[in-house]
Amino acid sequence: MEDTVTMTTLERATTVAHLPAGPMEYRLEPRGQAAIIVFHGGHMRAGLALGEEVFSAAGYTVLVPSRPGYGRTPLQTGTSPGGFADATSELCRHLGIDQVAAVVGISAGGRTAVTMAARHPELAQRLILESALGFLPWPGRRLRLGAPLAFSALIEKATWAVVRALLRRSPAAGLRTMLGGLSTESIDKVLAALSDEDRATLIALFSTMRSGRGFLNDLRSTPDVASQVTQPTLIIASRKDGAVPFVHAQSLAAGIPHAEQILSDSASHFIWFAHDYPLIANQIRDFLSADPSQRG
Template sequence: MTSTSPVLTGESTSRFVQTKRFRIHYHEAGQGHPIVLLHGSGPGATGWSNFRPNIEALSAGHRVLAVDMPGWGESDTQTAETGRDHTATLIDFLDEVGVDRAALVGNSMGGMTAISAAVQHPDRVSHLVTMGAPCPGPNLFSAGNGPSEGLKVLIEAYQEPTAENMKRLVRIMCFDPAMATDELAGLRSQAAAAHPEHLRSFLEGGTSSAAAFFALAGQLGSITAPTMAIHGRDDRVVHFENSLRLTTVVPDSRLVLLNRCGHWAQIEHAAEFNRLVGSFVSAT
């Protein structure tokens, strides 16, 4: 008689932990060396909506934790009083869940947090993986001047979180329109509607640590963690030149540039992403 492992769901993996400043929601599965998945920004972003095609595959050999950062998902919101430092929040989270060192895997805004942690807390970061993440320095979000096409759509969705704008948001994140499913747009819409205070918080202050992140350009060379930057050649939110710059200055680094891929490599190329990350963490 054969047995099969239960299929992971958002409900079965859901957890909460209280840190110094926030009650944090996250998803957890698997055992082994910890991999912490850090989602991007945008209304309705959550650890589950950003990484649901990846959690089960990566948990086959690792302890996987997909976090809702403060101001997103079911975690507490962030205010001027609590502060908006995601890097400090990440370290507090690792302390509470008993993780000394972890592989950090960050998409976009989550990549900013992962890079900051690798610079500021090298003893806590065993591996650094970014996907579609900005890099400190000039041309932060685009190859030209001003906000990128995708960033403009993201801000509009924060200002008017309608079903139509959510659909526009998931479409611009993907190269293949077929990947921008109604289900994915619906997940984002439901999460945004459930916590309007998160949207207000972002519009009021975003993440105040962003300025500190962009000032890290001169310290990237100090990153000691093995680093892999994954980027879509067709990313309309954060241009792939950001990952080129990151791998130019981080000593132990490599770049994976995926053609026919937008801002969400972990969704559009899930099987390849899971293979890349799983083998990278296991081998190094």
């Protein structure tokens, strides 16, 4: 069974599939025979698109599940990266997808993407990690102590209501507040690197985010399976990322046997708004078009 609903104008249509593992919300945008699975990061869900344009413009079908606790995927569907990787494999069978060109892990979705590549090599031909969380201890003490207060199941709705109110009343101040912890640079440098269009996009994105029960679930540690990944892997990260320290990218690159790393010049966690992203997008396209058996 499936339940389809179209969300607000800032979002895209999603569907809930009722799988043996449990209900899973997802968005499927069919284009060509080759497909890409995108696991988004914290506070995101299937209805929100970020960093997907490079895949859609290249003609790939894009499949985006809401990870456990986000959107309409309950925490019980998968719960762990391993469990959700297996549940996503079920979703692919349900949709008639027997192989994907790449699994993409963004931010906190990185662990799920790596785990899926390790557990389902017959399904995933490649792995792409963007500003991705690895298996090192995370987060830092400040976020670990503050997250249960701001993002618990009872509080997170009010937290995001305050964020939306701030962004409505003073978009500039709201954007400074939201981007402040996402860079190791000063907030003035971060904002100076953004175009007016980029700022509007980020304001709209932050105004639509929710944490559900998913973000606190993301804080749990999970087994490191990086060494079990056999597919060619592309790792993209910025040294100025304040949300996921650059050492995570270095650790993933060292742990995954066939990994290559691209250094983004982004001033923050959001590599897609950096001046060098068009060049990185070209490298992503080259990576996807190359024979995966010849990479590494």
